[in-house]
Amino acid sequence: MARTTGSDGEKTEATIREAAINLIARLGYEAMSMRQLAAEVGVQAAALYRYFPTKEELLFTLMREHMEGLTEAWEAARPVSADPAQRLSAYVENHIAFHIERRHATHVSNMELRSLSPERLTQILRMRTAYEKELRAILRDGAETGAFSIDDTGLTAMALIQMMTGVIVWFRPGERLSIAEVTATYLSMTMRLVGAKIDAYSAARPFGRAKDAVAF
Amino acid sequence: MARTTGSDGEKTEATIREAAINLIARLGYEAMSMRQLAAEVGVQAAALYRYFPTKEELLFTLMREHMEGLTEAWEAARPVSADPAQRLSAYVENHIAFHIERRHATHVSNMELRSLSPERLTQILRMRTAYEKELRAILRDGAETGAFSIDDTGLTAMALIQMMTGVIVWFRPGERLSIAEVTATYLSMTMRLVGAKIDAYSAARPFGRAKDAVAF
DNA sequence: GCAATAATAAAACGAACGTTCAATTAATTC
DNA sequence: GAATTAATTGAACGTTCGTTTTATTATTGC
Numbered sequence: 153m154a155r156t157t158g159s160d161g162e163k164t165e166a167t168i169r170e171a172a173i174n175l176i177a178r179l180g181y182e183a184m185s186m187r188q189l190a191a192e193v194g195v196q197a198a199a200l201y202r203y204f205p206t207k208e209e210l211l212f213t214l215m216r217e218h219m220e221g222l223t224e225a226w227e228a229a230r231p232v233s234a235d236p237a238q239r240l241s242a243y244v245e246n247h248i249a250f251h252i253e254r255r256h257a258t259h260v261s262n263m264e265l266r267s268l269s270p271e272r273l274t275q276i277l278r279m280r281t282a283y284e285k286e287l288r289a290i291l292r293d294g295a296e297t298g299a300f301s302i303d304d305t306g307l308t309a310m311a312l313i314q315m316m317t318g319v320i321v322w323f324r325p326g327e328r329l330s331i332a333e334v335t336a337t338y339l340s341m342t343m344r345l346v347g348a349k350i351d352a353y354s355a356a357r358p359f360g361r362a363k364d365a366v367a368f
Numbered sequence: 369m370a371r372t373t374g375s376d377g378e379k380t381e382a383t384i385r386e387a388a389i390n391l392i393a394r395l396g397y398e399a400m401s402m403r404q405l406a407a408e409v410g411v412q413a414a415a416l417y418r419y420f421p422t423k424e425e426l427l428f429t430l431m432r433e434h435m436e437g438l439t440e441a442w443e444a445a446r447p448v449s450a451d452p453a454q455r456l457s458a459y460v461e462n463h464i465a466f467h468i469e470r471r472h473a474t475h476v477s478n479m480e481l482r483s484l485s486p487e488r489l490t491q492i493l494r495m496r497t498a499y500e501k502e503l504r505a506i507l508r509d510g511a512e513t514g515a516f517s518i519d520d521t522g523l524t525a526m527a528l529i530q531m532m533t534g535v536i537v538w539f540r541p542g543e544r545l546s547i548a549e550v551t552a553t554y555l556s557m558t559m560r561l562v563g564a565k566i567d568a569y570s571a572a573r574p575f576g577r578a579k580d581a582v583a584f
Numbered sequence: 585g586c587a588a589t590a591a592t593a594a595a596a597c598g599a600a601c602g603t604t605c606a607a608t609t610a611a612t613t614c
Numbered sequence: 615g616a617a618t619t620a621a622t623t624g625a626a627c628g629t630t631c632g633t634t635t636t637a638t639t640a641t642t643g644c
Contacts, residue, residue, distance in 0.1 A: 154608035154622050164621080180482055182398030186602060198604080199622050207602065263479060266396055303553045307545070310538050311531045311557055318530025329523070337519045341527055345561045380591080402632060414634080415592050423632065 165203045167193050172210055177256035181211055181264040211264060212272045218257045219279040225250050226286065236294030237348050243287055244342050247316050248335045255320045262317070284309060291346065301347035312342060381419045383409050388426055393472035397427055397480040427480060428488045434473045435495040441466050442502065452510030453564050459503055460558050463532050464551045471536045478533070500525060507562065517563035528558060 171192040175184045186207060190197040204210040229246040231238050251258045265273060288309045294300035302308050316338060323334060387408040391400045402423060406413040420426040445462040447454050467474045481489060504525045510516035518524050532554060539550060 154610080154624095156610075156622065178482070180396070180398055182396055183483070185600075187600085195621095196623055197602085198624080201603070202621070266394070267399070303556060304545075307550070307553055308557065310534065311554065314534025314537065315527045315531040318526065318534070321530065322526050329520075334523070337523055338527065340519060341524065341561050344563060345557050347560060401630075403630090411591095412593050413632085414594080417633070418591065 164193065164195065164199070168200060168203055168210075169214065173214055173256045173260055176211070176214070176264065177259040181207075181260070181267045208267065208269065208272070211260075211267060212276075214257065215261045215264070215268070215276050216279075218254065218261045219276060219283070221254070222250055223279065223283055226283065230286075234293075236290055236297060236299045237343070239290045240294065240300075240342065240346070240348070241339060243290060244312075244316065244339050245335055247313075248319055248338055249331065251317055251320055252323055252325075252331055252334070255323070258317065258320050284313060287312065294346065294348070299349060308346065312345065315341070380409065380411065380415070384416060384419055384426075385430065389430055389472045389476055392427070392430070392480065393475040397423075397476070397483045424483065424485065424488070427476075427483060428492075430473065431477045431480070431484070431492050432495075434470065434477045435492060435499070437470070438466055439495065439499055442499065446502075450509075452506055452513060452515045453559070455506045456503075456510065456516075456558065456562065456564070457555060459506060460528075460532065460555050461551055463529075464535055464554055465547065467533055467536050468539055468541075468547050468550070471539070474533065474536050500529060503528065510562065510564070515565060524562065528561065531557070 168189070172184075172189055175189055175192060179188075186200055187197045190200055193200075200210075204213065226243070226246050229242050231242045233239065261276070265276065268276065288305055291300065291302055291305040291308055295302045295305060319334060319338070323329075325331075329337075384405070388400075388405055391405055391408060395404075402416055403413045406416055409416075416426075420429065442459070442462050445458050447458045449455065477492070481492065484492065504521050507516065507518055507521040507524055511518045511521060535550060535554070539545075541547075545553075
């Protein structure tokens, strides 16, 4: 047989991406076979190659789009204010919201880097470094103006990112805590970690204040 | 041919473990073939099956021993003192030192959980949960006595563990920072994050004070 | 030095892998 | 409604995988 009734290239490609993210997140890239993916999509394995020339190209596409999405989300959320505390708040909120909403894609982007060819790995890491650089700049500015007291901005940035991204390991939507509660608590922890002056930021942002007021 | 001169079971097994940790950390469990591992050890693939009945059993053994080592290290390092700040200091120092010293094994234990059968996964997770429970107990005690001010002990424990374990992602021995410097900075960040009263802990522990005094 | 045992090599097993190719049918264009 | 293009199937390719089996040699215990 051949073309099936109702078949549509765009729909199929979108289904492939979605199914691939879920399968790779669950089984791992190496453990997922193209036949498994095809079965999930409801198609034969050969049909996948109409959309992605190789398995690795599929993985790379998923990762690149994830990083592009993260960068775009931050560019949209970045405040015009120069105040380090406000900028840090925005960074934390954007980072956590984005990663919780795309848990599976984040899992893929973080865990499957070693399956990329060197050139593609470099490309993804460049995007990641650029994104992290934004955080370092905020921390450096805050340290210079005295808004924060920080030992080592590079090390602190890495610690914060690991802490925030780690949310996807244990967070399950619809359980004990809502996204807003988690974000508020992480914001409070972040501000304490960088030694931010109390309430220098929270007045400007009415986000999760009730809980923060006590803890922070 | 068959048995080679100088061959020794104990030595071979130790070599297999070591090589497996390095190879799995570098390539991933699924991507590493038994033939690759055998070549690294300097032996034929069939010889591996004298020591480990299956590939998964090998992975499980590596993970179990890693978790046992972590538990034992903490039991040896756990202070007799009831002071939460002192206990937290000891926990952080032990955790970071252990994970930096065994970067590859930690990588394996964190990244390859999904390749375990359900029963074995449960077993590893049980050990991990028990270890993390110790941290939650410290945080709870500190929150109750007023030594710390914490929003949510469970969430804070997860955040701290992600932050600390994340060291292995970027830390490379012999680069800019020594293990002692990294540990000192993380200790300082931890204490601020949990809202510890200043110098309630550092007097008892002469570790990394010079740098901390400013930052904390 | 001879039997018993430990450690390995060599070859083979069937299954599964990523990928390619030719054939076939549905949708679109004119 | 014929020609063209898009979407998919089914079968096959060579390779590699984890694992098993059998034979062979080194070492150990007596």
